[in-house]
Amino acid sequence: MPHYLGIDSSTQSLSAVAIDVEPGPGGAGPAGPARRRVVAEASINFDQELPQYGARNGVLPNPDPKVAHSPPLLWADALDRIFPKLKELGVDLSRVRAIAGSGQQHGSVYLKKGAAEALARLDPARPLVEGIRGIFSRASSPIWMDSSTTRECREIEASVGGSGDAEGRALAKLTGSRAFERFTGPQIRKFYRESPGGYAETDRIHLVSSFMATLLSGTHATIDPGDGAGMNLMDLARKTWAKAALDATAPGLEAKLPPVRESWTVVGPVSSYFVKRHGLSKDARVVVWSGDNPCSLIGVGLVKPGRIAISLGTSDTLFGFMPAPVVDEAGEGHVFGAPTGHYMSLICFKNGSLAREKVRDAYQMGWREFDEALRATRPGNGGAVLLPWFDPEITPNVLEPGVRRYALDARDGPRNVRAVVEGQMAAMFLHSKWMGVKTETIYATGGAAANREILQIMADIHGAEVYQFPVGKSAALGAALRAHHADRKAGGQEPAWDDVVAGFAEPIRESRIAPRPQYAALYRDFVDLYRTCEDHARHRATERARALEEFRKRNES
Numbered sequence: 001m002p003h004y005l006g007i008d009s010s011t012q013s014l015s016a017v018a019i020d021v022e023p024g025p026g027g028a029g030p031a032g033p034a035r036r037r038v039v040a041e042a043s044i045n046f047d048q049e050l051p052q053y054g055a056r057n058g059v060l061p062n063p064d065p066k067v068a069h070s071p072p073l074l075w076a077d078a079l080d081r082i083f084p085k086l087k088e089l090g091v092d093l094s095r096v097r098a099i100a101g102s103g104q105q106h107g108s109v110y111l112k113k114g115a116a117e118a119l120a121r122l123d124p125a126r127p128l129v130e131g132i133r134g135i136f137s138r139a140s141s142p143i144w145m146d147s148s149t150t151r152e153c154r155e156i157e158a159s160v161g162g163s164g165d166a167e168g169r170a171l172a173k174l175t176g177s178r179a180f181e182r183f184t185g186p187q188i189r190k191f192y193r194e195s196p197g198g199y200a201e202t203d204r205i206h207l208v209s210s211f212m213a214t215l216l217s218g219t220h221a222t223i224d225p226g227d228g229a230g231m232n233l234m235d236l237a238r239k240t241w242a243k244a245a246l247d248a249t250a251p252g253l254e255a256k257l258p259p260v261r262e263s264w265t266v267v268g269p270v271s272s273y274f275v276k277r278h279g280l281s282k283d284a285r286v287v288v289w290s291g292d293n294p295c296s297l298i299g300v301g302l303v304k305p306g307r308i309a310i311s312l313g314t315s316d317t318l319f320g321f322m323p324a325p326v327v328d329e330a331g332e333g334h335v336f337g338a339p340t341g342h343y344m345s346l347i348c349f350k351n352g353s354l355a356r357e358k359v360r361d362a363y364q365m366g367w368r369e370f371d372e373a374l375r376a377t378r379p380g381n382g383g384a385v386l387l388p389w390f391d392p393e394i395t396p397n398v399l400e401p402g403v404r405r406y407a408l409d410a411r412d413g414p415r416n417v418r419a420v421v422e423g424q425m426a427a428m429f430l431h432s433k434w435m436g437v438k439t440e441t442i443y444a445t446g447g448a449a450a451n452r453e454i455l456q457i458m459a460d461i462h463g464a465e466v467y468q469f470p471v472g473k474s475a476a477l478g479a480a481l482r483a484h485h486a487d488r489k490a491g492g493q494e495p496a497w498d499d500v501v502a503g504f505a506e507p508i509r510e511s512r513i514a515p516r517p518q519y520a521a522l523y524r525d526f527v528d529l530y531r532t533c534e535d536h537a538r539h540r541a542t543e544r545a546r547a548l549e550e551f552r553k554r555n556e557s
């Protein structure tokens with residue numbers, strides 16, 4: 001039976017999921033669940049297994065809380081090390097027919113001229129990182145956690161929409177999102193401004209996703225509309241680079257970007273390095289990689305409208321399938337391409353798992369004690385609210401970090417634990433209203449979706465039933481399913497997405513967590529209360545930022 005491989009290069013780890021799919025008569029489906037199975041799942045945690053790159057939680061420490069970069073060599077090293085792990089788990093790599101992948105979104109990698117040539121002549125006797133050290137024109141990669149480009153965001157919005165377009169509506173209409181600090185366009189503009197020499201030396205700018213596919217194939221890979229939409233550079237409707245956005249970002253940019261191609265594009269066969277070093281077949285296809293959220297959309301089977309998923313990973317995201325793009329023009333939401341060729345809506349919260357971990361650690365708890373604290377405290381927490389902005393927050397947009405507590409004693413561990421989770425879930429509920437989806441069912445994924453106490457609060461606050469999945473690594477699974485889909489397309493078939501995801505991306509029926517009706521009214525009140533706290537904190541933050549600006553204007557020349 002052929003294997004398909006999905007690899008997810010995320011913030012804190014790199015994971016792989018290998019699946020088996022029986023082609024069925026004549027190579028087409030529908031193949032039932034018995035003929036489809038996950039063969040192996042493997043993972044490399046960056047902090048634990050590759051500490052020599054100096055990252056913490058996958059990110060390079062920086063004195064400026066707004067700056068977040070990672071070393072691209074770390075991702076490459078993890079890619080080189082995942083194949084022996086899969087082999088140890090019994091995966092016959094020579095049977096892999098296609099590999100697709102998923103990357104943390106928005107992050108960018110800057111390569112010099114000659115990078116593809118260097119990749120094509122790598123020595124398989126030596127580790128990948130040794131052969132690629134010289135290909136970068138920028139040593140580190142800004143990632144999605146970076147929020148240091150507010151100036152560039154405003155410049156790009158004004159350039160595309162004119163100075164009257166204070167909310168970036170024109171850019172949102174064109175690209176699917178107003179300008180966001182972590183998006184690739186503003187990051188590229190900052191690099192161009194701060195390091196014009198480095199920008200000039202850059203021959204190609206890749207996303208994490210297309211960089212990883214480039215390593216695997218030894219040729220510059222294309223970008224798909226799922227990840228391309230996270231750049232503030234792609235015309236969302238046309239799925240091509242948008243001239244107005246390119247011009248607003250940096251000169252000569254189009255020549256440095258790979259083209260946008262559909263999510264089932266085959267980049268080429270796997271490079272001879274991976275064939276010789278790891279025993280992959282020389283015919284194995286590398287399929288264009290996408291973003292982790294678009295891949296998760298497939299990995300939880302959201303190939304039709306009507307349901308949403310919440311991913312509780314390093315970031316918390318809430319997303320849903322969208323048949324045609326409906327943009328949140330003035331808002332906090334995004335529209336990305338979906339790997340099916342349609343669209344998806346998404347909102348992203350930066351203070352996700354790491355915020356829960358910070359609260360857990362502050363009271364010397366493990367996840368078991370964290371769960372006990374949730375069980376020992378009451379829904380609504382007596383009106384306590386915690387705004388968990390340990391780092392600058394994306395949704396709502398808060399650039400000055402700081403945890404805010406209302407009616408909550410910082411010394412009270414159990415109530416702080418409940419408050420962080422209730423605050424996060426209330427924020428998701430409030431900020432997802434623009435999507436206009438009536439949420440009756442939520443598919444939960446990501447590392448923290450293993451935690452049923454957290455999911456109960458999710459169910460109660462959203463008033464929706466919540467399901468877990470057998471494969472926790474939904475982004476890697478979604479990538480493996482995309483590899484299967486693209487391989488069949490390349491073989492001349494038109495596989496239906498329902499059939500592609502069948503038997504894999506299905507929730508565990510018995511995992512259902514129902515919303516508890518006795519708390520419905522209480523949580524409606526709680527969401528209102530939460531909103532007033534958020535408004536209060538944001539109002540004060542804006543006031544302070546203005547006062548600071550005023551102070552600097554008057555007193556620093």
Ligand code: ADP
Nearest residue numbers: 010011012013313314315353367446447448451
């Ligand atoms: P990413 O793919 O973004 O690197 P994952 O989806 O693998 O992240 O999720 C990793 C996170 O899952 C960890 O940071 C951790 O906080 C969280 N996690 C793991 N187990 C639990 C648990 N039992 N309860 C809550 N959170 C958990």
Ligand code: XUL
Nearest residue numbers: 104105144292315317348
């Ligand atoms: C989505 C986002 C994050 C990253 C990292 O817009 O910024 O979810 O994709 O997972």
